[in-house]
Amino acid sequence: MAILKFEGVKKQFGDNVILKDINFEIEEGKFYTILGPSGSGKTTILRLIAGFDYPNGGSIYFAGKQINQLPANQRQVNTVFQDYALFPNLNVFENIAFGLRLKRMKKKEIQLRVQEALALVHLAGYAHRELDELSGGQKQRVAIARAIVNRPKVLLLDEALSALDHKLRKEMQSELRQLQRQLGITFIFVTHDQEEALAMSDQIMIINEGLIEQSGSPVDIYDEPLNHFVADFIGESNIIPATMVRDFAVAINGKEFICVDAGITPGEQVEVVLRPEDLDITTVEKGKLTATVDSQLFRGVDYQIMVHDTDGHEWKINSIHKTTVGKQIGITFDPEDIHVMRKNETQAEFDARLESYQGVEA
Amino acid sequence: MSEKKHLFFALPYYLWLALFVIAPLVLIFYQSFLNLHGQFTVQNYLDFAQSSVYLKMTFNSVWYAFLITGLTLIIAYPVAYIIAQFKSRDFWLALVILPTWINLLLKTYAFIGILGEKGSINTFLRFIGLGSHQLLFTDASFILVAAYIELPFMILPIYNAIVAIKPSLINASLDLGASRFQTFRRVIWPLTKNGVAAGIQAVFIPSLSLFMITRLIGGNRVITLGTAIEEHFLTTQNWGMGSTIGVVLVVAMLIVMLLTDDSKKGGRAK
Ligand SMILES: Nc1ncnc2c1ncn2[C@@H]1O[C@H](COP(=O)(O)OP(=O)(O)OP(=O)(O)O)[C@@H](O)[C@H]1O
Ligand SMILES: [Mg+2]
Numbered sequence: 001m002a003i004l005k006f007e008g009v010k011k012q013f014g015d016n017v018i019l020k021d022i023n024f025e026i027e028e029g030k031f032y033t034i035l036g037p038s039g040s041g042k043t044t045i046l047r048l049i050a051g052f053d054y055p056n057g058g059s060i061y062f063a064g065k066q067i068n069q070l071p072a073n074q075r076q077v078n079t080v081f082q083d084y085a086l087f088p089n090l091n092v093f094e095n096i097a098f099g100l101r102l103k104r105m106k107k108k109e110i111q112l113r114v115q116e117a118l119a120l121v122h123l124a125g126y127a128h129r130e131l132d133e134l135s136g137g138q139k140q141r142v143a144i145a146r147a148i149v150n151r152p153k154v155l156l157l158d159e160a161l162s163a164l165d166h167k168l169r170k171e172m173q174s175e176l177r178q179l180q181r182q183l184g185i186t187f188i189f190v191t192h193d194q195e196e197a198l199a200m201s202d203q204i205m206i207i208n209e210g211l212i213e214q215s216g217s218p219v220d221i222y223d224e225p226l227n228h229f230v231a232d233f234i235g236e237s238n239i240i241p242a243t244m245v246r247d248f249a250v251a252i253n254g255k256e257f258i259c260v261d262a263g264i265t266p267g268e269q270v271e272v273v274l275r276p277e278d279l280d281i282t283t284v285e286k287g288k289l290t291a292t293v294d295s296q297l298f299r300g301v302d303y304q305i306m307v308h309d310t311d312g313h314e315w316k317i318n319s320i321h322k323t324t325v326g327k328q329i330g331i332t333f334d335p336e337d338i339h340v341m342r343k344n345e346t347q348a349e350f351d352a353r354l355e356s357y358q359g360v361e362a
Numbered sequence: 363m364s365e366k367k368h369l370f371f372a373l374p375y376y377l378w379l380a381l382f383v384i385a386p387l388v389l390i391f392y393q394s395f396l397n398l399h400g401q402f403t404v405q406n407y408l409d410f411a412q413s414s415v416y417l418k419m420t421f422n423s424v425w426y427a428f429l430i431t432g433l434t435l436i437i438a439y440p441v442a443y444i445i446a447q448f449k450s451r452d453f454w455l456a457l458v459i460l461p462t463w464i465n466l467l468l469k470t471y472a473f474i475g476i477l478g479e480k481g482s483i484n485t486f487l488r489f490i491g492l493g494s495h496q497l498l499f500t501d502a503s504f505i506l507v508a509a510y511i512e513l514p515f516m517i518l519p520i521y522n523a524i525v526a527i528k529p530s531l532i533n534a535s536l537d538l539g540a541s542r543f544q545t546f547r548r549v550i551w552p553l554t555k556n557g558v559a560a561g562i563q564a565v566f567i568p569s570l571s572l573f574m575i576t577r578l579i580g581g582n583r584v585i586t587l588g589t590a591i592e593e594h595f596l597t598t599q600n601w602g603m604g605s606t607i608g609v610v611l612v613v614a615m616l617i618v619m620l621l622t623d624d625s626k627k628g629g630r631a632k
Contacts (some may be wrong), residue, residue: 052533072536079537085530089552098548099538150538 003028003063003153003186004049010057011044011210018044020210022058026154031180031187033197036207037233042190043082045207046156049188051075063153078147079156082163084139086131092118092142093127099150117149120179137168144176148183155180157189161196173200194234198222206230214347226350227341231273238274238315242340243267247357250340253289253311261340262357271341276318278337281305287330291315293323307331387612393605406606416590420610423586426505427569431516433509434565435558438516445517446524455521462514470578473507474498477579499581507579508572515568516561523557524550559622567615587611 004026011019018041026032034042047053048060051072059066067075078099086095096117100110118124121141131139140160147155160176161169177200180187191197197204198218205215206229214226225231231239243251247262250272264270284290291307294314305317307329315331323329345353397403410416445454461469476482477497484494497503527550535545573588582589587607594604 050533050537052536072533073539073541077537079534081530081534083528083530085528085534087531087534087549087553089549098535098540102539102544146538 001064002026002061004188005061006045006058007061008058009048009055009060011041011048011053012056018210019048019055022207022210022212024205024212024215026186026188028153028186029184030202031177031189031200033189033191033201033204034207035191035194035197035204035233038192040207041210042192042207043158046079046158046188046190049075049154050077050079050156076153077156078150078152078154079158080140080143080147080160082158082160084143086139086143086146088131091127091131092123092129092134095131095142096127096146096149098146113149114145117145120148120182121145122175137164137172140164140172144179148179148185152185154186154188157187159190159192162191162193169196176200198234206233208233224339224350224354225273225341226345226347227343228271231271231339231341236276236316236318238276238279238313239341240272240274240313240315242270242272244270244340248335250338253309253313255289257288257338258335259338259340260336261338263353264340264342268342270343273339273341274315274333274337276304276316277302278333279315279317279319280332281317281319281321281323282330282332284328284330287332289315289331291329291331293325293327293329296323296325390605390608390612393601394609396602396605398600398602406602409603410606410610416607419585419587419590420614422584423570423588423611424614426508426572426584426586427566429505430508430512430569431562431566433505434512434516435561437509438513438520438561439558442517442521442524446521451525458514458517458521461511466511467574469511470507470575473503473510473579477503477507498579499583501580501584504575504580504584508569508575511575512565512569515564519557519560519564520554521557523554527553562622563619566618570614571611 002025006022006024009019009022010017022041022045034045036042044053048055051067051070051074054069060068062070062075062077087098090098093114096114097110100113105113114127115124118127121144123138123141123145126134126138126142131142134142140163144157144160157176161172164172173196176187176189189197189200201218203215204218204221206213206221208229214221214230216224221230221234225234225237228239231237240252244264244266245251245256246266247264248259249256250259250261250270251257252272259272289309291309294306294308296306297304302318302320303322305319305323307315307317309315309331317331342350394406395402395404397405441458445451445458448454474481478484479494479498481497483497488494531549531553532545535549536542540548570586571588571591572586573592576582576584576586576589587610591604591607591611594600594607
C-alpha cells in the first residue's frame with residue numbers, strides 16, 4: 001500500500017495558484033525525486049507533506065489516513081532543510097537528540113541512538129563539536145542525522161545538497177542513496193538538478209508550474225519523455241518538428257525514417273527527440289541527414305558539436321571524434337534513437353498507446 | 363599605509379571617549395574622595411556605608427529598578443513577539459520607537475495630566491460613579507510611568523533577537539515533534555536570551571538613577587540614589603558625597619552588566 005498519497009491537491013497564496021492539481025502515490029522504501037525548475041512548487045509540496053502548510057483543495061493521505069490539517073509535530077515525517085536549520089544554541093549531540101528528548105526517551109537510549117545516527121552519516125566522534133566548528137558538508141550530515149534518528153516513515157530532503165561543492169555533492173549523492181537502502185526509509189528528495197535526479201532516484205516526478213508533467217523511473221523519463229518540456233529539461237536533446245507517416249515511420253525534413261513508435265494518426269504533426277550522444281557524424285553520402293558544422297566545443301570527455309541541417313534546424317551532437325567547423329557532414333542514427341512525442345498527450349494516454357502496440361511488437 | 367589612516371579616522375572617536383566618558387568618570391572618582399572643604403578623605407565612603415539612610419536609598423533604587431525592569435520585560439516580550447509576526451512589522455516597530463523621540467519631561471507632564479486630580483482617569487472614574495482617587499505620587503504610578511518610558515528600550519533588542527531567528531528553525535522544531543510551547547522553550551527563548559539580557563541592561567541601569575520621575579510622578583515619596591545625587595549637587599552642594607554615590611551607582615551598573623552578559627559562555631547546553 002502507498003504510504004503517502006496526493007489526490008487532486010491544490011495550493012494557492014492569495015490569488016497566486018502554486019499547485020494546480022497534484023496527484024501521486026509514494027510507496028514505502030523507495031527513493032523519489034521531485035524535479036522541476038525554480039518556482040515550480042517543489043518546496044510547497046514538501047511543506048504540505050511536512051505539515052508546515054495546509055492544502056486549499058484535494059486530499060493528502062498518510063498510511064491511509066487523511067492528514068490535510070494534521071499539525072506538523074504529529075506527523076511521522078522528518079525534514080532535512082535546504083539551509084540545514086540546525087539549532088545554533090545547541091551542539092551536534094543536542095541537535096540530533098532534539099527529537100528524542102521531546103519523546104522523553106531514556107538518557108542511555110538517547111546516547112545510543114545519537115551515536116548510531118552519527119556513525120551512519122560518518123561523523124562518529126563529532127558529538128561534542130559546536131556547530132561553528134563544522135564544515136558545510138558536515139552540517140549537512142548533522143541535519144540528516146537529526147532527521148533519521150527519529151526513524152520517520154518518510155524523510156523529506158529539500159535541495160539538501162545544493163550548498164555543497166561539486167565533488168562533495170557527488171560523494172553525498174551516493175552516500176545518501178546508500179543510506180536510504182540501508183535504512184529502508186522512503187526518501188522524497190527535491191532538486192532542480194536533473195543529473196542528480198537521474199543518478200539517485202527510483203522514481204522521478206517532474207513538476208512544472210504546479211502540475212506533474214511526467215513521473216517514472218529515470219530510464220523511462222530519459223528515453224521516453226512525454227513532451228517538449230520534459231525532453232528539454234532532462235538531459236540534452238534535439239527536439240525537431242516532424243510528421244507521422246504511418247506506424248513505425250516518421251518524416252523529418254520530408255525524409256522518411258523508421259522508428260519504434262506507433263498508434264499515432266498518419267499525417268499528425270509531432271516532435272521527435274534525438275539525444276546528442278545517439279547521433280553520429282559520418283560522410284555526406286552515408287548520412288541520413290546533411291548538415292554544416294557551426295561550432296565545436298571540447299568538454300573533456302567529448303566534443304559538443306553544433307550543426308544545422310539543410311532545412312535550417314539546429315542539431316547538437318556529442319562525439320568523441322573531432323570535426324572541422326564549416327565542413328559538410330552527414331548525421332546518422334538508429335531507429336530506436338528516435339522518440340516521437342505527440343502534442344498534449346497525457347501520461348495515461350501515452351501509457352495506453354505504448355501498451356497497445358508493444359503487445360504487437362513482442 | 364592603513365595603520366596611519368586608521369588612526370586618523372579613529373581620532374575623533376578616541377577624543378570623544380576621552381573627553382566625555384573617561385574624563386567625567388575620573389573626575390567623579392576623584393571628587394568622591396574630597397570632603398566639603400576640598401580635603402582628601404575616604405570619609406564619604408564611610409558615611410555612605412554607615413548611614414542607614416543611604417543604605418535604604420540604595421536598596422530602594424535597586425528594588426524599584428528591579429520592579430521597573432520586571433514590568434517592562436513582562437510587557438515587552440509578548441509585544442516584541444507579536445510585532446515580529448506581523449506583515450507590517452516595520453510600521454508597528456516605528457510606533458514603538460516614536461515615543462523615544464519625544465522629550466522625557468514632556469512625556470512626564472503628559473502623565474501628570476492623565477493621572478492627576480483633574481486628569482482623564484479621575485474624570486472617567488467620577489463619571490462612572492467611582493469617585494476620584496489619588497493616582498499621582500504613588501509607588502504604582504511611579505513604576506508605571508518609568509516602565510512606560512523604558513519600554514521601547516526593552517522591546518527593541520528583544521524584537522531584533524526574535525526577527526533574527528530563521529523561520530526554518532521553528533519549522534525544524536515542529537518537524538521534530540515539538541509543540542508550540544516546547545518550540546518556544548527550547549528554541550525561541552534560548553535564541554532570544556541575549557536580546558533579553560541587552561534589554562535588561564538598557565532598562566535596569568538607567569532605572570537605578572531616575573530622579574525626575576521620582577519627583578514629578580512619585581512626589582518624592584520614592585527616594586532613590588538618583589534623587590540623592592541631584593540633592594547633593596544642586597541643593598546641599600556636597601559634591602564629594604554626590605560623587606561617592608555616583609561611584610556606587612557605576613559599580614552597581616558594572617555588576618548588572620557582568621550578571622547579564624553571558625555572551626562568552628555562549629549560553630550553550632552541555
Ligand atoms: N508563503 C508564500 N506566500 C506567497 N507565495 C509563496 C509562498 N511560498 C511560496 N510562494 C510562491 O510559490 C511558488 C513556488 O514556490 P516553491 O518554494 O514551492 O518553489 P520551488 O519549486 O521550491 O522553487 P526553488 O527551486 O526556487 O526552491 C513561488 O512562485 C513562490 O513565490
Ligand atoms: Mg524550493
